[in-house]
Amino acid sequence: MAKRQYELGTAELQILRVLWSAGPCTVRDVLERLHEQGRKLAYTTVQTFLTRLEQKGFVQSDKTGLAYVFEATLSRTRLRKSRVKSLVSQLYDGAAAPLVLQLIRSEQFTKDEIQKLHALIDELDQTETDSDS
Amino acid sequence: MAKRQYELGTAELQILRVLWSAGPCTVRDVLERLHEQGRKLAYTTVQTFLTRLEQKGFVQSDKTGLAYVFEATLSRTRLRKSRVKSLVSQLYDGAAAPLVLQLIRSEQFTKDEIQKLHALIDELDQTETDSDS
DNA sequence: CCGCTTCTCCTACAACTGTCGGAGGTATCC
DNA sequence: GGATACCTCCGACAGTTGTAGGAGAAGCGG
Numbered sequence: 001m002a003k004r005q006y007e008l009g010t011a012e013l014q015i016l017r018v019l020w021s022a023g024p025c026t027v028r029d030v031l032e033r034l035h036e037q038g039r040k041l042a043y044t045t046v047q048t049f050l051t052r053l054e055q056k057g058f059v060q061s062d063k064t065g066l067a068y069v070f071e072a073t074l075s076r077t078r079l080r081k082s083r084v085k086s087l088v089s090q091l092y093d094g095a096a097a098p099l100v101l102q103l104i105r106s107e108q109f110t111k112d113e114i115q116k117l118h119a120l121i122d123e124l125d126q127t128e129t130d131s132d133s
Numbered sequence: 134m135a136k137r138q139y140e141l142g143t144a145e146l147q148i149l150r151v152l153w154s155a156g157p158c159t160v161r162d163v164l165e166r167l168h169e170q171g172r173k174l175a176y177t178t179v180q181t182f183l184t185r186l187e188q189k190g191f192v193q194s195d196k197t198g199l200a201y202v203f204e205a206t207l208s209r210t211r212l213r214k215s216r217v218k219s220l221v222s223q224l225y226d227g228a229a230a231p232l233v234l235q236l237i238r239s240e241q242f243t244k245d246e247i248q249k250l251h252a253l254i255d256e257l258d259q260t261e262t263d264s265d266s
Numbered sequence: 267c268c269g270c271t272t273c274t275c276c277t278a279c280a281a282c283t284g285t286c287g288g289a290g291g292t293a294t295c296c
Numbered sequence: 297g298g299a300t301a302c303c304t305c306c307g308a309c310a311g312t313t314g315t316a317g318g319a320g321a322a323g324c325g326g
Binding site for chain 2 (some may be wrong): 010017080096
């Protein structure tokens, strides 16, 4: 009885990312994308990852033509949420605000992004004030 | 030639977190903290983690009294930065703004936090406008 | 001094992850 | 129809992580 909870390794995540950006892929498609990115892996390595991802329930496959076509079932949005949640709980004591502050302080944003942020914050401010009175 | 880059497992991170919150600790200190948190581990398990963390360079130990005292050398701030960086690069294509937006949209903040955010954004807005003109 | 508690050191082991090779099927191209 | 090119399936292996037990040193209460 050691580990039981399936996680995503970084290499597996890289495969998933290909599926997100390229849509349904065969093993070879994924392999080629990875090669384009400078990531050299053997064909069977990619195949292993895809199989394991399927076992973990993060992708699904269909054999319509000659080869299996794999597609992500775990969406990037879902993974984002889950990763952010565990980041916040593990390193920020569950409080998201310090993370937001850190991000804003340390990252460069474009004017557009700042605009959006501004709008959002104003909105927050508004609702908060409302609900408070 | 498989993996080479040392990472922090979640269990190891939990140990580190104890060190951050409690300061320098012996194996037993850590064990007790974990027990208080409802985390049941054997004494030697904790010891193994501490040893491994030391090998990875994330903690250091001194034997001043009877037992070794372990102290984190990796700060929470540093780890936060590194984790956030890899989160952003792996799941947000390197752009922090969408993460900020996501956080703001999905999290509840206190008035104080909103205040701070507001101030910060205003500041950003300012500098951005300045440097732009 | 003797046993009990506590520490350290070493070893172990199962599950998970990264990485691949070989065996064997099928389609394809002269 | 045999060589060529792919594809799938299965097994393998080393390194990492989670978890712990046993052997042996060292201090403490009686």
